[in-house]
Amino acid sequence: MARTFSPKLAAYVVLVAGALLAALVLRRPGLVGLAAPFALWLAVGLATAREPELEVSAAADRDRAVKGEEVEVAVRVAATTMVERLELWVRARPNLEPVAGTGSRVLRLAAGEETTVRFRLRCGRWGAYRLGEVQVRCHDRFGLLAFDRTVAAALPLKVYPSPQVLRELLRPLHAQRLVGDQRTRLAGDGVEFAEIRPLLPGDPMRHVNWRASARRGELYVNRHHPERNTDVVLFMDTFAETGDERGSTLDLAVRAAASLAGRYLAVKDRVGLVGFGGYLTWLYPAGGRAQLWRLLDVLLDTRVVTSYADKTIQVVPVRMLPPGAIVIAITPLLDERGIRALLDLRRRGFEVAILAISPAALARPSTGEVGELAWRLWQLERDALRIRYQRLGVAVAEWRPEEPLEIPIGEVRRFQRRLRHARA
Amino acid sequence: MLTFGLAAYPAGTVHGALRTLLGLLGVGAAGLLVVGLLARSTAPLPWSIGLLGISAAVAMLAGGGPVERAAPLYGPGLLLAAELAYWAVDRARVPGEPVGVARRRALLLVAMAAATGLLALLVTLAGGLAGAATGWEIRALGVGAAVMVTWIVAVLARRAGGH
Numbered sequence: 087m088a089r090t091f092s093p094k095l096a097a098y099v100v101l102v103a104g105a106l107l108a109a110l111v112l113r114r115p116g117l118v119g120l121a122a123p124f125a126l127w128l129a130v131g132l133a134t135a136r137e138p139e140l141e142v143s144a145a146a147d148r149d150r151a152v153k154g155e156e157v158e159v160a161v162r163v164a165a166t167t168m169v170e171r172l173e174l175w176v177r178a179r180p181n182l183e184p185v186a187g188t189g190s191r192v193l194r195l196a197a198g199e200e201t202t203v204r205f206r207l208r209c210g211r212w213g214a215y216r217l218g219e220v221q222v223r224c225h226d227r228f229g230l231l232a233f234d235r236t237v238a239a240a241l242p243l244k245v246y247p248s249p250q251v252l253r254e255l256l257r258p259l260h261a262q263r264l265v266g267d268q269r270t271r272l273a274g275d276g277v278e279f280a281e282i283r284p285l286l287p288g289d290p291m292r293h294v295n296w297r298a299s300a301r302r303g304e305l306y307v308n309r310h311h312p313e314r315n316t317d318v319v320l321f322m323d324t325f326a327e328t329g330d331e332r333g334s335t336l337d338l339a340v341r342a343a344a345s346l347a348g349r350y351l352a353v354k355d356r357v358g359l360v361g362f363g364g365y366l367t368w369l370y371p372a373g374g375r376a377q378l379w380r381l382l383d384v385l386l387d388t389r390v391v392t393s394y395a396d397k398t399i400q401v402v403p404v405r406m407l408p409p410g411a412i413v414i415a416i417t418p419l420l421d422e423r424g425i426r427a428l429l430d431l432r433r434r435g436f437e438v439a440i441l442a443i444s445p446a447a448l449a450r451p452s453t454g455e456v457g458e459l460a461w462r463l464w465q466l467e468r469d470a471l472r473i474r475y476q477r478l479g480v481a482v483a484e485w486r487p488e489e490p491l492e493i494p495i496g497e498v499r500r501f502q503r504r505l506r507h508a509r510a
Numbered sequence: 511m512l513t514f515g516l517a518a519y520p521a522g523t524v525h526g527a528l529r530t531l532l533g534l535l536g537v538g539a540a541g542l543l544v545v546g547l548l549a550r551s552t553a554p555l556p557w558s559i560g561l562l563g564i565s566a567a568v569a570m571l572a573g574g575g576p577v578e579r580a581a582p583l584y585g586p587g588l589l590l591a592a593e594l595a596y597w598a599v600d601r602a603r604v605p606g607e608p609v610g611v612a613r614r615r616a617l618l619l620v621a622m623a624a625a626t627g628l629l630a631l632l633v634t635l636a637g638g639l640a641g642a643a644t645g646w647e648i649r650a651l652g653v654g655a656a657v658m659v660t661w662i663v664a665v666l667a668r669r670a671g672g673h
Contacts, residue, residue, distance in 0.1 A: 094596055097556030101563060108567055116570050119581030120563060123589040123626030130622075171611055173604050192607040194614070227618060229596060 087137060087224070087233040095230040098124045131228030138224045138233060139166035146217055146241045151209050153248045156185060159205045159241070161220050165195035171225040174203055181210035182217070182243075209245040212340055214386045217241035246382050247341040250491040252349045256498055258316055258412040258437045280309045316355045317371050317408045320346060320381075321431075323417030323424035324363025327390045328445045333487060335418040335443040340385050342416050342441055342491055347381045358411075359384055360402055362427060364391030368406050399427045399434075407436060415440045419471060432478045439498045440475060440482040442468075447486045479505055512591045513543050516562050516584065520569035528572050535565040543595055550602040559592045582631035586623040593619050 105121030108114070141164040151157050161174060175190035184190075185206040193201065207217070220237040282295050285305035293307040320343045327336040343359065350357045351373060358371030359381055369377075369384050407413070415428050419442050432438045451461035472482045481501035483494035517536025521529050539561035546554035566584055597615065601607055 093552050093556070094592075097559070098592075100556070101560060104560075105563060105567070112567075112571060114567075114570055116579075116581040117567055119631075120566060120585040120588065122629050123585045123623070124592075126626045126629055127589060127622060170614070175604070190604050190606065192604055192611060194608065194611045229593075229600075 087140075087222075087235045089137065090232045090234060092225075092230055092232055095128070098128050098230075102128065127228060128230065131226060131230040135226040135228070135231045136167065138169045138172075140164065140169065140172075140222065140224070140235070141166075142220065142222055142235065142237045144217075144220050144237055144241065146243065149242055150244050150246065152246050153209055153212050155245075156206045156208050157182075157217070157243060159207060159217060159220075161203045161205065161237075162200065163193070163195065163203065163222075164200040165197065168197045169193075169195045169224050170227045171229075173221075173223040173225070175221050176205045176207065176217075177219045177221055179215065181213065181245075182207045182215055183210060184208075209243075211337065212245050212247040212344075212386060214383075215243045215245065217243050244383070244386055246386070247337075247344045249348055250341065250345040252345055252492060252495060254492070254495060254499060255346075255349055255353070256412060256414060256439050256495060256502070258410065282306045282308055315353075315373075316350070317358070317411035318346070318350050318355055319358045319360060319371065319407060319411050319413045321360050321362060321413050321415040321417075321428070322388065323415065323419075323421065323427075324361050324365070324388060324390050325393070325421035325424050326363075327418065328420065329448045330450070332448065335420075335445055335448060336388065336390055338443045338485065338487060339416045339418070340388055342443075342485065343385055344382060345491055346414060347385075348378055351375070351378045351381075357381060358406055360406055361388055362397070362402070362424060363421075364393030364395075365389075366397070366401055368403060370405055371408060371411070397423055397427070399430045407431075411436065413438045416443065417441075418443045418445045419468065420445060425471065428475070428480070429478065432475075432480050438480045439502070440480060441491075441494050441498070442472070442482055442484045444484045444486045447488070476501070481505075512587060512594065513540050513558070513562070516587055516591055517565065519580070519584070520565045523569050524572050528568070532565050532569060535561050535568075539565070543591075546595065547598055547602070550599055552596060552599050555592065555595050555599070558595070559588060562588055562591070582627050586627040589626055590619060590623045 102121045102125045105117050105124075109117035109121070142161065144159055144161045147158040147160070159176060161176075163172065163174070165172075172193040172195055173190065174193065176184055185208055189205065191203045191205075193203070195201065217240075222235045222237060224233040225231070282298050283306065285294065285307050289307045293309075295306050295308045298306040322339055322343055324336065324339075327334045329335055329337070347357045347359070354373055356371040356373045357377060359367070359369040361367035361384070367384060367387070369380055372380075413428075413431055413436050415424075415438060417424050417428070417440060419425060419440075428438055428440060446465065451457050472484075475482045481498040483497035483501075485491065485494040514536075517540050521532035521536055524532060539558045542554040542558035542561070546552060546558065566581075566588075570581075597619075
């Protein structure tokens with residue numbers, strides 16, 4: 087343990103030395119009487135101070151949590167020698183703050199005594215962390231010496247974004263051929279009834295609707311909506327972000343992506359992820375619970391990296407964008423490269439829906455007439471961009487931080503419905 | 511409270527401009543102590559104790575007898591004030607000190623204050639005031655010596671029993 091002298095030691099030494107010197111010079115024994123208590127304190131304190139022998143270890147109760155939850159760190163301390171005053175605290179990290187009243191502890195340990203101290207940390211933001219170091223400081227009985235040790239906990243912790251509740255999901259105009267949980271608009275084999283029609287050669291006899299056949303005098307069969315699944319590609323624009331102390335557009339984007347991924351994977355759809363920005367990241371579409379954890383792990387590493395490279399959609403691997411997939415873009419629509427990539431995707435025939443994270447809710451306009459004018463101009467530009475997308479058949483819904491995710495999802499579904507009717 | 515008393519005592523033993531000077535020193539010492547406690551910092555505390563010591567030293571030089579004779583009480587009082595101030599800052603910086611730890615620290619303070627008071631008395635008397643020692647000083651020295659011897663015997667007995 088690293089030994090340090092407390093500030094009190096230096097202060098007492100100076101006081102004693104000064105008083106003794108003054109007593110000698112001024113020939114006042116009373117000054118020695120003033121210094122004697124401090125001298126005795128120093129003498130006894132330094133003579134009896136010993137470096138304590140401790141074993142300290144830390145463990146967390148879990149390695150995964152959701153934003154807003156608390157994680158418990160248990161610190162076990164075993165003392166071989168007596169420790170008069172032991173101070174323990176967990177160094178706070180940004181977004182991993184100790185819960186009020188649990189950040190530090192003071193103990194006294196007898197020789198051979200062992201104890202476990204528990205600290206609770208609140209996860210303030212999603213991300214991958216190493217749980218904070220545990221600082222140990224032992225004081226001698228007289229408070230003259232301190233013995234410090236830092237225990238590097240190195241406990242990995244993944245904090246996932248808290249999911250939003252989603253009752254409805256976006257569906258492509260045409261479902262895939264693979265079997266899933268989603269009812270398609272086609273008629274065929276399935277559970278949910280679609281229509282009846284006259285029997286055709288090749289129809290199985292078990293589908294015959296005998297009651298309708300008896301009424302009409304010829305054989306009619308039941309048709310059902312087949313269950314198919316969807317390939318979903320979550321396209322995250324990570325070129326730029328904006329925000330304030332309430333959060334950033336990237337925080338909201340990650341939360342939306344995690345919520346959508348969880349919901350789609352729960353209904354047996356396949357979900358992939360593209361992080362299109364300074365760093366290009368991707369995860370091929372797949373289904374199942376393991377894919378959810380892979381997606382969440384990739385999302386935890388998502389960050390905005392400034393880049394001036396002119397990237398196009400061609401840098402994304404072809405397998406990342408299966409034919410017939412619906413591309414759900416989660417973007418603040420701040421960077422031209424992201425905007426062009428989505429237009430390019432649409433022109434290549436992909437079905438694209440945009441969840442535009444509203445930067446207006448997280449940014450503040452400059453004060454003054456010019457600032458307000460610039461703000462209005464910027465908002466008009468965003469409106470024009472939205473109209474441009476909609477003319478190409480791309481649904482754009484703006485998501486404000488205070489709204490549930492279901493609201494923009496519903497807006498996109500309504501646009502898709504209008505588009506379907508218009509095409510019909 | 512102790513600091514205020516230690517600040518006021520030297521000023522009370524002198525007169526005139528010196529009283530004003532010692533009063534200001536005392537106020538400065540008390541103010542620095544309050545600043546240290548409020549800011550949870552130990553930086554002002556040595557200066558506070560130093561000013562009190564200087565105040566006592568000046569009073570000794572100017573007034574002589576009363577402060578010098580009270581040195582066996584003033585010195586431990588100064589130590590007690592310093593330790594209590596540091597303890598208050600420690601508790602403010604790292605809250606949640608268990609009752610057992612606080613009790614032991616308080617007992618140690620009291621014991622050391624008493625012990626250092628006796629030592630200071632001994633030193634002061636040996637330093638040339640022996641002829642002026644009054645009955646209470648001799649009795650205090652005697653009682654203190656008896657207590658100290660008893661304590662030493664008890665500690666030795668406990669260690670012997672432990673082995």
